[in-house]
Amino acid sequence: MVDVLQALVQRPNFVVFVILFLWGVYIMAAHPNLVKKLIGLYIVQTSAIFFLVAFSAKDGATVPIIFTDSATVDAAVYANPLPHVLTVTAIVVQVATLGVSLALVSAIYRKFGSLDEDEVLERVE
Amino acid sequence: MTFEIPLLVLLVMTAAGAVLVKDLISAVFILGSYSFALALVWALVGAVDVAFVEAVVGAGLATVFFLLTLFRMAEKDTLIRRPPVPWIAFVALPLLAILLLYGAGDLPAFGDPLSPASTHISPAYLESSVEQTRTPNVVTAVLMDYRSLDTLVETIVIFTAGIACALILRRGGA
Numbered sequence: 158m159v160d161v162l163q164a165l166v167q168r169p170n171f172v173v174f175v176i177l178f179l180w181g182v183y184i185m186a187a188h189p190n191l192v193k194k195l196i197g198l199y200i201v202q203t204s205a206i207f208f209l210v211a212f213s214a215k216d217g218a219t220v221p222i223i224f225t226d227s228a229t230v231d232a233a234v235y236a237n238p239l240p241h242v243l244t245v246t247a248i249v250v251q252v253a254t255l256g257v258s259l260a261l262v263s264a265i266y267r268k269f270g271s272l273d274e275d276e277v278l279e280r281v282e
Numbered sequence: 283m284t285f286e287i288p289l290l291v292l293l294v295m296t297a298a299g300a301v302l303v304k305d306l307i308s309a310v311f312i313l314g315s316y317s318f319a320l321a322l323v324w325a326l327v328g329a330v331d332v333a334f335v336e337a338v339v340g341a342g343l344a345t346v347f348f349l350l351t352l353f354r355m356a357e358k359d360t361l362i363r364r365p366p367v368p369w370i371a372f373v374a375l376p377l378l379a380i381l382l383l384y385g386a387g388d389l390p391a392f393g394d395p396l397s398p399a400s401t402h403i404s405p406a407y408l409e410s411s412v413e414q415t416r417t418p419n420v421v422t423a424v425l426m427d428y429r430s431l432d433t434l435v436e437t438i439v440i441f442t443a444g445i446a447c448a449l450i451l452r453r454g455g456a
Binding site: 160161164165167168169170171172173175176177178179180181183184187188189190192193195196197199200203206207210211212213214215216217218219220221222223224229230232233235236237238239240241242244245246248249250251252253254255256257259260261262263264266271272273 | 286287290293294297298300301306309310313316317320323324327328329330331332335336339340343344347348350351352354355359360362365367368371375378379382383384386387389390391392393394395397399400403404405407408409411412418419420421424425429432433436439440443444446447450451
């Protein structure tokens with residue numbers, strides 16, 4: 158128990174990830190408003206990216222931009238660039254999916270006149 | 283790591299605001315500030331490219347998308363009721379949280395230079411990318427050179443998303 162707590166104190170990023178992820182999942186599942194569901198979706202997506210980027214950090218390392226004339230580069234001086242590359246792609250795709258889902262919400266609102274899940278389901282029947 | 287804790291608290295507070303506020307337009311603006319706090323965290327961790335993209339695309343474009351959707355709606359529909367919390371949430375969410383947090387000990391410590399992610403393959407990119415691609419920014423080199431096909435297919439995904447938006451929002455359609 159003590160070593161689990163100690164591990165958590167050393168990893169504040171992971172604790173924040175767990176809070177954001179679970180809260181976003183809860184909002185997506187339980188909130189009746191469609192736009193609030195999308196806000197929950199956005200929080201889940203960003204928390205997953207937050208989790209990945211935390212792995213790229215190294216103590217005492219700088220940004221992965223190499224300005225040196227020497228032929229050999231010391232990898233320990235620069236942060237790990239690979240999570241950055243993957244998450245840059247993921248952020249753009251995340252906003253693209255968000256745009257499509259907002260377009261769907263907008264179409265639902267135009268047809269049924271409500272953003273509330275229960276009211277929309279009533280009017281469908 | 284002293285900057286970390288206040289920023290992380292700010293992050294959780296802005297996320298809480300976006301989730302709890304009853305007015306949807308206010309919630310969207312708070313979500314934009316959440317994105318920007320996230321960009322600050324990433325800039326300080328050393329992920330400047332991710333911070334730029336999050337500040338421009340996450341805080342900017344996503345907020346604009348939300349607002350474009352909400353501005354077309356009547357005011358009564360953007361003010362929402364807060365639903366009662368179902369009892370199962372009080373059981374399931376803490377249980378999941380405990381499961382996830384219990385596994386934290388197996389993750390590498392934050393900022394550990396010897397973590398598997400930082401020792402296995404990324405040193406090869408850092409050491410040889412300047413020589414092979416003549417680009418000082420390693421993130422750009424990997425994104426546009428080593429993984430350029432991946433980036434090409436990603437632009438196809440975004441193009442598809444744009445077409446899908448246009449087809450859904452078309453007036454007079456189905």
